[in-house]
Amino acid sequence: MSQVVETESRASEADPSDVKGRSLTQIAWGRLRRDKTFIVSTIILAFFLLAAIFAPVITGFLGVDPYSLDPDVLDPAGGKPIGPWGGASWEHPLGVEWGTGRDIFARLIYGLRISLLIAFSATILVVILGTLFGIISGYARGWVDASIGRLMDLILAFPFFLIILALSGTMTQRLTDLGVPEGNASRITYLILVLGIFGWPYLARIVRGEVLSLREREFVESAVSLGASTPRILFREILPNLWAPILVYATLLLPVYVATEAVLSFLGVGVLPPDPSFGAMLGASTQYWTLVPSYLFIPGTLLVIIVVAFNLAGDSVRDALDPKAAKR
């Protein structure tokens, strides 16, 4: 424990220039900026994120697009791409698809776009639901806490993949009936909702535990003794102390959802052709990868890089926000 020697003179008057103050967030940020793993993984992620966001611009610049068929680069007999590496050429930097001649590079970054859209949206949904239920559960306690607890048990007891596969058809149709555009828009919405609804209980448990200990902290009592309203206590006193665990959980959840999305579209629940996706590309590659290894290699590598980069960045964030290390 720190034994700070305090003199009778004004506290730390020695450094009048440094009156700005450093919050825990700023301290964490300072640490992250010195963390090489974090910097490298963030640059990689930023690169892919930008590629996903500006996919139309990039493909337009290269003169490719993910949908147009190009029979010229295919062997008329059997549809095999002409040339090595899946027909890689200046026009098609990463080659073309077997049978259709669609550009792999364009499909890859459009697939990335959809994948990240689903992962980010589902994570945001999890953060909202998990934080809300976690705070309510931890602060209200009593029967509210018990009910939310049972609800979470119920959700966690569900065989997630089975449900997601079984309900895919009907629920996608429901969404279309509710006004979500038909086809992949409905399918993507379904995925986001299902991932979010099955994902929040884990975060809610973490948040609840934090709230249970935070509410006993004396600064909360102090706010109560001043007559603070419950919303003020929840959102001004408690919530700011929850961002660290929430952020850590979210950064580690994102790669899980990127991978889950790939698995689901591999299983046929996700995005349907002609729209591209990692899972579908990997799925298609199983037929041809002995002939054209790059079909498996390219989306597989990209997936691994993204998942690993997210995990490393998440670990760094967790270390930087560690309150034990924050005590100087």
Add this chain to the structure above:
Amino acid sequence: MPADSERVLDVRDLQVYFPVRSRGVFPRTIGQIKAVDGVSLHVEAGKTLGLVGESGCGKSTTGRAILRLTQPTAGSVELNGTDITNLSRRQLRPLRREAQMIFQDPYNALNPRQTIGSIIAAPFRIQGVEPPGGVRTAVRELLDRVGLNPEHVNRYPNEFSGGQRQRIGIARAIALRPKLIICDEPVSALDVSIQAQILNLLQDLQDDFGVSYLFIAHDLAVVRQIADRVAVMYLGHIVESSSREELYKRPLHPYTHALLSAVPIPDPEAQTQRERIVLGGDLPSPLNPPSGCVFHTRCFVAQDRCRTEVPIMRDMGQGHLVACHFPIEEQRIGEVIHGPDSGLTAPLEPEPGYFSESITDLGAVGTTRLDSANSTDEGI
């Protein structure tokens, strides 16, 4: 004590019981922790009441119940003549500015995610008070008043030492000029050198604003420096209370004698005279308090009557109240503890081995557990 003296706080027969529930799907109440069991006390305007007792005896719970941070099970709390025991949250809100609290642990008392400025501004914001000159000016003045640099409003608690944090907590507590501040062991977590500074600050503030304190401590040494009146608490009960001079000069309750014997006395002559009384056993569980006098399991003058009959609070003159069937006058103390079979005394600073030996024969008297005057070992 003039009869018409204004009482800022008047607590009568306060009880705080915590139900103990069984685990499981349908929890049942299987017992009650009698954390506070019939406490009456009052604090006069501009004065300090010291509340002293061992760890776990219910001091904090008393303080929290007074501020309605815990709902009292029974009894009444009057703040400035208003009974607040059963007021709704809404009714209570405007009264909250009259009473504030300073907490024991300066590391938990301040929100780590808020700047010092917004922590000290919170009382104004929450209560909707616009001080003359604005909140920012008021915050700077408060920082200055408690001896901190007003330039540091934008800093966060993690940049301050324990003593400085306690000053910040004090600034927050005095912001709305409350009539009463409950100080829950405000210096227990601090270095001895810093304790005195904080006590001086509290004393200065009292002199300036006439604020009253309910000052909670676990030993009589700290209270001696600041309290006008002292109440001694044991297992949810007040066992003795009187003016400070009277209590230190003429303690009556056996428990007070034991507490006092643990206090180092500034006067070296007196120190040699006073012998350390060591209580056997631990504080009994408030879940199942002893019958009769709650102190009888550890009392060195207990008799049969103590096991069955609850001692009522008696006035022994000049407002010196004691709840004991056999109060010990100072002249008797030597004879009591030096009785033929007592063996209960020891020099003030005994060798560790000394006790374990002399105590084993006694059976009833176990290892000693009296909070010592110096509390630095509690951690910071």
